Amino acid sequence: MTDDVLAVHGGTPLHGQIRVRGAKNLVSKAMVAALLGESPSRLFDVPRIRDVEVVRGLLGLHGVKVTDGADDGELVMDPTNVESASSDEINVHAGSSRIPILFCGPLLHRLGHAFIPDLGGCHIGPRPIDFHIQALRQFGAVVDKTPEGMHLTAPHGLHGTKLELPYPSVGATEQVLLTAVRAEGVTELRNAAIEPEIMDLICVLQKMGAIITVHTDRVIEILGVPRLHGYNHKPIPDRIEAASWAAAALATRGEIEVLGAQQADMMTFLNVFRSIGGEFEITDARVGRTGVTGVEGGIRFWHPGGELNAVALETDVHPGFMTDWQQPLVVALTQARGLSIMHETVYEQRLGYTEALNTMGATIQVYRDCLGGTPCRFGRRNFKHSAVIAGPSKLHAADLVIPDLRAGFSHLIAALAAEGTSRVYGVDLINRGYEDFEGKLAALGALVERI
Numbered sequence: 361m362t363d364d365v366l367a368v369h370g371g372t373p374l375h376g377q378i379r380v381r382g383a384k385n386l387v388s389k390a391m392v393a394a395l396l397g398e399s400p401s402r403l404f405d406v407p408r409i410r411d412v413e414v415v416r417g418l419l420g421l422h423g424v425k426v427t428d429g430a431d432d433g434e435l436v437m438d439p440t441n442v443e444s445a446s447s448d449e450i451n452v453h454a455g456s457s458r459i460p461i462l463f464c465g466p467l468l469h470r471l472g473h474a475f476i477p478d479l480g481g482c483h484i485g486p487r488p489i490d491f492h493i494q495a496l497r498q499f500g501a502v503v504d505k506t507p508e509g510m511h512l513t514a515p516h517g518l519h520g521t522k523l524e525l526p527y528p529s530v531g532a533t534e535q536v537l538l539t540a541v542r543a544e545g546v547t548e549l550r551n552a553a554i555e556p557e558i559m560d561l562i563c564v565l566q567k568m569g570a571i572i573t574v575h576t577d578r579v580i581e582i583l584g585v586p587r588l589h590g591y592n593h594k595p596i597p598d599r600i601e602a603a604s605w606a607a608a609a610l611a612t613r614g615e616i617e618v619l620g621a622q623q624a625d626m627m628t629f630l631n632v633f634r635s636i637g638g639e640f641e642i643t644d645a646r647v648g649r650t651g652v653t654g655v656e657g658g659i660r661f662w663h664p665g666g667e668l669n670a671v672a673l674e675t676d677v678h679p680g681f682m683t684d685w686q687q688p689l690v691v692a693l694t695q696a697r698g699l700s701i702m703h704e705t706v707y708e709q710r711l712g713y714t715e716a717l718n719t720m721g722a723t724i725q726v727y728r729d730c731l732g733g734t735p736c737r738f739g740r741r742n743f744k745h746s747a748v749i750a751g752p753s754k755l756h757a758a759d760l761v762i763p764d765l766r767a768g769f770s771h772l773i774a775a776l777a778a779e780g781t782s783r784v785y786g787v788d789l790i791n792r793g794y795e796d797f798e799g800k801l802a803a804l805g806a807l808v809e810r811i
């Protein structure tokens with residue numbers, strides 16, 4: 361008997377309504393930003409997920425008082441008394457998330473030194489931090505890597521600099537933003553990431569008093585200011601979670617309305633969803649005879665019946681098709697007629713989960729070549745990063761072990777779409793990024809139980 365296993369009785373279409381809250385990949389960064397202010401910040405609509413707990417723990421260790429606000433999902437962070445934490449205390453969080461690396465700049469500004477534990481996050485390739493370290497050094501930080509973690513100091517303070525990222529990394533762009541806002545002088549960042557979560561982080565920082573200009577062509581300019589204050593912010597909704605449920609509706613031939621989902625940040629996904637044969641309706645402006653009803657809207661996704669179409673896709677940085685949308689959607693593509701292609705260009709090893717789908721009856725082959733699109737960074741480096749999915753395949757139940765967050769959700773969808781009862785091991789990993797996924801599954805009529 362273990363608590364971490366779910367029996368999934370598949371074959372039932374999911375039907376109903378669920379709600380997504382603030383985006384995991386913004387909320388956690390906005391929490392780190394609170395450390396930069398000299399007065400309390402309030403973040404609303406914060407999901408109850410493990411990544412939030414990790415950041416909350418790290419903030420607490422550094423003297424930030426984090427409390428639940430009056431509203432459900434409201435977090436109040438008071439950074440008035442920031443203090444040092446011991447490396448032993450910090451190391452309790454080693455391996456649990458990628459977020460700790462973003463504490464570098466804020467801690468250097470507040471304390472003059474920082475200790476960062478070994479990072480965690482999903483096992484989807486080597487996930488280096490060289491861009492982060494290079495940027496921090498350019499700001500004037502001294503970075504000392506030891507077996508227990510990374511020690512940083514800034515003996516001469518942090519100064520604005522000119523930087524160009526080799527690739528528009530989300531994390532490295534956030535690192536630069538969180539460091540440059542209080543560094544002395546101007547920072548110019550070229551080849552920056554421009555994901556909606558980055559733009560929302562810039563909104564948070566601007567509310568705090570930062571001066572940030574987003575130019576065309578991935579150039580961001582930051583004029584450092586000596587101090588920042590707290591913010592009040594409602595984050596953008598989680599577009600990865602919304603797309604995951606959309607894929608679940610398609611794979612199980614069901615219908616799911618995702619309240620809170622926002623069309624603007626999901627346009628690329630919606631185009632693909634429609635090309636495959638899925639249907640959706642934007643319900644954010646429900647107009648009744650007397651005007652907008654005031655009911656919270658979102659996006660309703662459904663399988664219209666009949667066959668789905670195969671597509672050729674590649675993942676990319678924004679505004680491309682997100683790498684985190686890929687895994688759930690591939691499960692739906694196992695049900696499309698013909699050959700679909702998924703070329704993963706953001707992470708070199710993010711297709712390993714397809715093996716489990718094959719044990720369930722899918723026909724997916726992975727290749728080292730860049731298939732179906734433009735050649736990417738991984739084509740000449742021997743990584744199996746293109747998948748060909750032949751469908752439609754009848755999926756049957758299997759025992760599955762969850763390898764990482766997004767692949768984990770795709771395993772769950774596959775089990776829900778399959779005939780028979782699957783056992784899914786390691787489901788707690790899904791709590792890292794999907795709030796109350798079991799409650800939502802129940803609301804959608806899924807037949808699942810802990811065993």
Ligand code: EPU
Pocket residue numbers: 384385458459482486487488489490491492493527528529530531532553600683684706707708765766793
């Ligand atoms: N990269 C480097 N060196 C670096 C940093 C990145 O080579 O110093 C490479 C990575 O190896 C990767 C590429 O750059 O090949 C892109 O990585 P990026 O830095 O953009 O990713 P990240 O910031 O670590 C965030 C999300 C991921 C999401 C990616 C891409 C968070 C906490 N994580 O990761 O989300 O896939 O951006 O959009 O925001 C998830 O939510 O499950 C997840 C993995």
